[in-house]
Amino acid sequence: MGHMTIDGRHVEFSDEKNVLTVIRNAGIDIPTLCYVSELSTYGSCRLCIVEDDRGKTFASCSEKPRDGMVIYTNTPRLMRYRKLILELLLAAHERDCTTCVVSGSCHLLELAQRLCVDDVRFKNTREPQPIDRSSAAIIRNPNKCILCGDCVRMCSDIQGINAIDFAYRGTDALVTPAFNKTINETACVGCGQCRVVCPTGAITVRNDVMPVMEALADRNAIVVAQIAPAVRLALGDKFGLPKGTNVMGMIVNVMHRLGFDEVYDTTYGADLTVLEESKEFLERLSSGSGLPLFTSCCPAWVKHCETKYPELAQHISTCRSPMGMFSAVIQEYYKNPEKNEGKRLVNIAVMPCTAKKEEIRRPESKNKGVQNVDYVLTTEELASMIERSGIVFDKVDIESADVPFGIGSGSGMIFGVTGGVTEAVMRRLNQGHDRTAMADIKESGVRGMEGIKEFTYRYNGRDLSFAVVSGLANADKVMEEIKSGEASYDFVEVMACPRGCIMGGGQPAKSGPRTRTARYKSIYETDINTQIKKSDENPMVTMLYEGLLKGKTHELLHRNFEEAQREREAAEQ
């Protein structure tokens, strides 16, 4: 506790971790390019520099607030320094701003305009670097990198992957995978969080909009899309709607207008997952082997676990992800000539996730060697499609998703947030349907935005032990405890992105704590507003089990390990 004087005004502070936070809380948006509050303080951009009453300058991100401090944030001198720093950055940056993917959302450009950089006196003499397009999820263009290190720290601090780091010195410095490998040769899981924090267009999402547009124009194709829960809470951001607004109805409408034949709800797929995963959980519980059960919804987590903890990979549920189950069902459904009208099916998934772009290429995701999902579009890409079409998004009407796969339960909806899968499984296990039962589950400890949540829940006369994790570095902590025997769980949910899919790598970037909270609230509100709370009570799901899925649950809803085996053997030969 204490007070300081910022630009002549008295400001109180309590336990803020640095002067920068105090300044921002005082209503001054001091510029930064390398400060992300969740990551360790790096101090490379020097834009947050302030001056004290003796004219000493220091970076506010790395200074602790002290009682009685007197600082100035906007003196002409500081303005000069900041402007020059930005000029230097721009000089070494590939400035194709007019055609850059992130043009509208580029943080560097925004600051350059804010700080009135009106001239760049220096030539760009950086050696041009090749663009790395090796990943299915992201594209890295080192020529636009300003070396702020946000991606590096995201990949290490939060995700524990360390796929990229700095190499070389001085102006030769680069952010790159070790030994100049391409990103697909690293342990990168495709989570896309690096791209979320990148202030420029140096890391962007691989864009699959064009082939989808081609398919939409193809008269011989029937184009079907599924929309993941988290997408509907974030798309509105791009069109100026209040943060967290659920725009599912508008998405369905606009996608129909864009030419999609059917628009389905992945929440339905999530309901299938709840049933399959609960079944598997109960089986493992009764046999006592294969515990803890790890969730398999998040492809980034699945890949991380397989790469780093191969000895524990058999704990991962055999279930496909909701998208995976659902797309296999859709594929099967449209095999019926009555449904496909003699056209080829193009199966699209709109996801908050970049790793899904990798997931669909995995052999386990395929059936008979064929991809179930043709293209994954991220929320960002859908927004770009809408922008390109000229349809004024906030003016469109609401439509409901198409039958028969347009209805999902509240359990399916909450898959989009950390703890959602677990809560849905708990609802499935619980025989009760009433509000008290739901409230019990809600209060069990499953909810909250913390990175690691541990709790027990009583089922069938025994206390089941759960861990709900988001962020892969957090997952590493839990995994190490499991390996060492320090902790034992029955069920472990892991989502690679901190706070779950609502903050996925394919969601609109530049989203801070307010966005987080809004999406978090909104997802549970949607659950409250859904009449069906439990997956097993979704009538369309029950229908499917009695119809199309008969005898095919294993083939369509679980990962295809035979296919993976075949591909591995083929690769070895």
Next chain:
Amino acid sequence: MRLENRTQLDMLREDCVRRRNAETRRILVCGGTGCLAGGSQQIFEKMKELTAAYCGNHDIQVEFGEEIAHTGVKKSGCHGFCEMGPLVRIEPFNYLYLKTNLEDCEEIFQTSVLAGKPVERLMYKQDDKVYQTEEEIPFYARQTRLVLKNCGHIDAEHIEEALAVGDYQSFEKALFEMPPEEVIRIISDSNLRGRGGAGFPTGRKWTQVAGQKEKTRYVVCNGDEGDPGAFMDRSVMEGDPHRMIEGMMIAAYAVQAKEGYIYVRAEYPLAVKRLEIAIEQAEHLGLLGDNILGTDFSFHLHINRGAGAFVCGEGSALTASIEGKRGMPRVKPPRTVEQGLFGKPTVLNNVETYANVPMIIKNGADWYKSIGLATSPGTKAFALTGNVNNTGLIEVPMGITLREIIYDIGGGIKDGKKFKAVQIGGPSGGCLTEDDLDCSMDFDSLKKIGAMIGSGGLVVMDDSTCMVEVARFFMNFTQRESCGKCVPCREGTKRMLEIMERIVHGEGQMSDLDELRELADMIENTALCGLGKGAPKPVISALNGFGDEFREHIEEKRCRTHVCQDLLTYKINPDKCKGCSKCARNCPADAITGELKHPYVIDAMKCLKCGACMEGCPFGAIYQE
């Protein structure tokens, strides 16, 4: 043999002293890097041969119990007078032979070792006077060699030699007679300031580490001496490694650390080797390891080799490098004393600082404060290089003037030229001009005039030096050595270098000087670490002290020292030219034309400034302007 208690150490030391005293003649061949490069290894081998031939095989190894009078042949550490190497010293006469050749060995042996007479032709001469002993030579006579006292006088590869001259006495005293707080109090009282550059009070640093809640602490020695032209720390590590190790042990005892790391740059293979030998021998005697001399104090020492990044001399980059991470400075706080190596409280001092510690413990704080200045007590080692007559390693009391160093110790400017400037404090320092010659050399006085002691590099420049080019050289160094983390240093130094290159190539504009100052101001005030903050200093101090030269380069496209090749024009003096046409034939660019037997002319536009014409002219008719 492991020493189990204090008595055994004392007995061993007495043995070593007796053994050393039994050497009636000592031949010390300098084994420092400079002299080794000059061939001192062969001289050492030859001396061994001669000793064996004339005196029986009583050389090098100090074997216990053998106390018969004999001749010792030692490969010593650096004497500091590197300009004059290879050096050979004959004790007890203290004759110092300079620029010794293999062929001189026999004569030295016959005359000095056997007959005790000097070989005057190999001795230092100045103004027709012959200086027989090391102690008389003005280069040494004006120095106060405390830290470097044993450098050059003992065999650095044998701990017994170090014990014989008193190493580990202070550690012994601290360990058995002082509580850790007392050790810290003495160091604090002595006002010893860090020799690494910033001059932070060592005692305060130790106090802060000792006061941390975290009980795992580290002691780290910064031996990553990276300044161009600096080799003070190298000489200590090569010449008297045990003194530095003893300093680290005292520090470890004071802050109760159990592990220590010495970070040495890989370019110092000899220092690494000598340290390895020293640590191994100290471990063998139980001076390092668990339960040292039977007490509960344990200390283990490790060596880390730096891969040659200048920035790793910065504290947080150094600790990151030891941890196996990329050597980049991090933001502070937390400071190294709070969270240093492996996130634990860490005492990080440089080689020379540690080497000061034992004598302070031995002689007390008051004795130490009686040397040098009250605010900057003690001595400072400098690497004196550049255009002075005597270059080498010197140690002088703080507060000495630059004039005394250059003229009394350095013997004045080479070839009778005029003094122009001194670059002090390496690439983050500045240049001192004639006006600063009487400035006191201590932390605070230098800071006042915008310079710093830094680690102690002194590059003396005469009036044939182009200050613009020197500034460009240092800018080039810092730019290349920038780690690339913070924008001001990474991008700013690059742009400053570009401008400096433009100027020395004759493409500068007067507005470039404003741009230089604009960039320098921003970099100095915003860079993340000391390397960045200090990077513009050489340029700005050159600009302040020698603005005229910058202006000449830009406006007149002229370099008064003829150093900047692009600004030179080659001309033919028509009075001297005989019209032989040789220059025209030598010219690769067909820039020279003329008629035979008439003066030729050079077309400045075509001229490549290769100098082939001037070199080949038999009449000396071609000159540079």
